Amino acid sequence: MALQKANRDLMRDLNTSLVVNLVKGGGPISRAELARQSKLSPATITGIVARLVRLGVLSELAIGPSKLGRPPVLLRLNERAGYVIGIKLKEHGLTTVVTNLAAEVVHSAESDTHLIGDPQAALVAIEDAVRHSLTESGVKRKMVLGIGIGLAGVIDAGQGVCRYSHILHWQDVALSEPLRRKLQIPVWVDNDVNTLAVAEKWFGAGIGLKHFLTVTVGRGIGLGIVLNGEIYRGAIGGAGEFGHIVVAPDGPSCQCGRSGCLEALVSEPVLVNRISAALGRQVSADEMLELAGSGHAVVTAVLAEAGQQLGLALANLVTLLNPERLIVSGEGTRLGPAMFDTMQERIRSMTFDGLAAQMDIVIQPWGDRAWAIGAATLVLRELFSLPVAGEPHGLALIAEA
Ligand SMILES: [Zn+2]
CATH class of the missing domain: 3.30.420.40 (ATPase, nucleotide binding domain)
Incomplete structure (x- = not known):
């Protein structure tokens, strides 16, 4: 009996979630349209909506367009309910x-x-x-x-x-x-x-996708893996330490104690150092951005090479995981086409046949918040x-x- 009740509660909550998500994704929306999209009965929808309106999660909007008869009341998510x-x-x-x-x-x-x-x-x-x-x-x-x-x-x-x-x-x-x-x-x-x-999955470029990757480029290189709609965490929560895959064993030393990690080649502080060395004088991160934006030949050459190194590592990742979308974000995206054109070109050319063609790459504009x-x-x-x-x-x- 207790199990049956638990199942009934779960089913009710599953249905409630379904309704909240349909309103979040497609609102304002009528009860009739909710019933059609959710394949739940009109009576079930009426019950669930009544509860959500009572909780303040959904609110009723005046009236929607109607071709005949009584105009439907539309429902929307009340974003100030919490x-x-x-x-x-x-x-x-x-x-x-x-x-x-x-x-x-x-x-x-x-x-x-x-x-x-x-x-x-x-x-x-x-x-x-x-x-x-x-x-x-x-x-x-x-x-x-x-x-x-x-x-x-x-x-x-x-x-x-x-x-x-x-x-x-x-x-x-x-x-x-x-x-x-x-x-x-x-x-x-x-x-x-x-x-x-998680933010991309519920509110951004990952809405509706089952398999996608979020790569961050900036102070470090990070990776969030969403497979089958869930964050993949690994055995102890350490999955996605993409910045510390070794791409050049004889390369520069990394903060983690090893040598030649991806992060030791293409993170923002490293790029500042690489560009300073190439120019023969110390530049700041802001100056690096300025020079990249104005197309300075030495600076864009260093960034283009870094884009290739990042792109090759990402190509291997795409070959391994076959995501629908690759989302690139982080403060480093401000470096723009100088770095990310070669990254994209490398991903397209180095990924196993067919896996890159079906995947799109989204580069997110970045804000610190x-x-x-x-x-x-x-x-x-x-x-x-x-x-x-x-x-x-x-x-x-x-x-x-
Ligand atoms: Zn490392």
Whole structure:
């Protein structure tokens, strides 16, 4: 009996998720259209919609167009039914955003704190950032569905623990549990590139795709892998350390202690050094961007070579995983065609027959807040994802709020 009830609850929640997602993706939409697209009965749709309107997740829009008879009432997602907080941890501070249910930023802030080797400072800084953001945004605490945190490293997302971060010099640092206790708000933690992949899946270039890759180019080289609609994490959460695949064993030494990692060849600080060496004088990252934009011959030659090195590594990745789409993001995308034209050309020419032709490559315009918005979508995902048996459904967050 208990099992039957559990199955009934799960089925109801599966249907609820389906309806929320149809409205999110295709709204404003009528009840009749929802029934048609979901293949659920009109009576089932009426029940689910009534509950979602009561919770404030859906709202009814005046009237839609109609050719005959009574005009239908249209339903839309009420993006102000709840808010989430997204935080990106960096070596020397954090970026915090408050977003609504549509992942639109209603408040953002930067704070400076030295976090390298000091997890305790990070916990205090996160608490402060959350309290300040709530005060400054005017969002009430009871409207906050959760906090999402993204950081570089190997993260046990299930436990909310940073197992290892070579950028922050952290090992086995629990984040979710102590923060949840202090702030009385649920907390999710994940690798920062995985948070970007989640953001693409629910709100960006990954909507509707089952298999895609998100590669970040910047201070480091990161990879988020989505297979069968799920983030692929590997045995201990370390999958996607793409920056540390060795592409030149005799190459320059890497921060990780090995030599010739992809990151040691094409990350932004390395490119600044390579260009400085080629020009015979020290240039800054900003000057590198300027010179690349103006087509400086020496600079574009170095970037074109780096694009080829990155493209070759990506071609091997595409041959291995056969994604539908490759999304390139991160602050490094500002380097533009000088680097990414040769990258694309190399991917097209070096990928196994047919696998590149069916795949498209999207290069995302970049804003620094994208990392924190990614972290916020860790929470939003809970709202929109289909429930797994035995786990609470995301809509319970709103019912409690
Ligand atoms: Zn390395």
